[in-house]
Amino acid sequence: MAENYNSNVLDLNLGGGNNNGGSQGQVGQSLRPRCPAPFLLKTYDLLEEGGVADGGGGGKIVSWNGDGSGFVVWSPAEFCELTLPRYFKHNNFSSFIRQLNTYGFKKISSKRWEFKHEKFQRGCRDMLVEITRKKCEPSVFPSYLKSSSEENATTSNSMEENNNNSHQLLMEENMNLKKERLELQMQIAEFKSLEMKLLECLSQVMDNHQNKSRRQC
Amino acid sequence: MAENYNSNVLDLNLGGGNNNGGSQGQVGQSLRPRCPAPFLLKTYDLLEEGGVADGGGGGKIVSWNGDGSGFVVWSPAEFCELTLPRYFKHNNFSSFIRQLNTYGFKKISSKRWEFKHEKFQRGCRDMLVEITRKKCEPSVFPSYLKSSSEENATTSNSMEENNNNSHQLLMEENMNLKKERLELQMQIAEFKSLEMKLLECLSQVMDNHQNKSRRQC
């Protein structure tokens, strides 16, 4: 039994905020949260417990796959009805899938509901801390931000009434630019910290190398 | 009875996304959502129903205030235990309060849990659509950003002639921001190339190291 999660889908205090990182730019791979996201812990524990052992019919509802490198939802219907509500505040398969995607899991079979994540493996609960939510890292900016940089031409026709409007637009663009600037500055901060770490690493490796060479003389 | 919301706190499909506005920049008050936020509807309906009529002891749990201009949670404990879970996915008073604040309600008594919102009144369910989530409209930027955005605040007194002037200033600031952006982007490009070189260097050193070790065996 695992009534430790949601008794009645209430009394739960694991849900939202995670004391991860606070307000620190949080560099891609560098800073590591202290504890895994609640979603990951719940999903892991749910597997350790077999979802709910069995759905009454004797068949498994959900389990690790053969080599523990992923997991399979054998019975989506029972999974939704019996398993999900005991761990989460819903019983929708799609919400569960949405979370899997958010954390970078991949569906690896078209024939059954099997999912994998490099850092989500049987016996490796400690590794969960390595899994982070996908953030929009590569092209940092929301789609609506991209436009503003190129189309400020404002094909103004009716100048009169266009005044207020264009002012509004300018203000908006301005705001977006500032937001963008902040994001760029944060990226730069991250690069700086990354560079520092790389240099440190390099110097350690070289030190290490030298020491060994010396010892062998 | 109002088991129409959360039977077992599940089966609920009203929760999250609201088909309001789509992806349209959504300027302050202009675009009006077609339907009120789920939170507002639930809170309104919960009042129409008296929370759960009474808590068994005969006393009201929650109700409109005298003139219907606000509402009072008479018994927070019962409200959490009995009312909240029937309408929401939780039983935490603080989460309920957080939502009230998000939608701009005000606590109007230090002696009891009474809340008001101009557009939240008994008999005016249609008015709920006017209530919007507080977004970070006024000072969009995190505190540490404010500096630059306010330096040009132009404490506008003489509105008339200030129009053109502020427009001019905005354009200028805009231009500067774009220039700045370009510079930041170039810095980032450099960092990327630097990172690449460092990583390459590191890998060479390590290769080198390995080879030597091997040779010395």
Place this chain on the structure above:
DNA sequence: GGGAATATTCCC
């Protein structure tokens, strides 16, 4: 799959 809105939680 993933963007984006709302909901819930945690923390100041």
Place this chain on the structure above:
DNA sequence: GGGAATATTCCC
């Protein structure tokens, strides 16, 4: 009270 992270939902 409100900022910000995670969760849940809706929609493309």
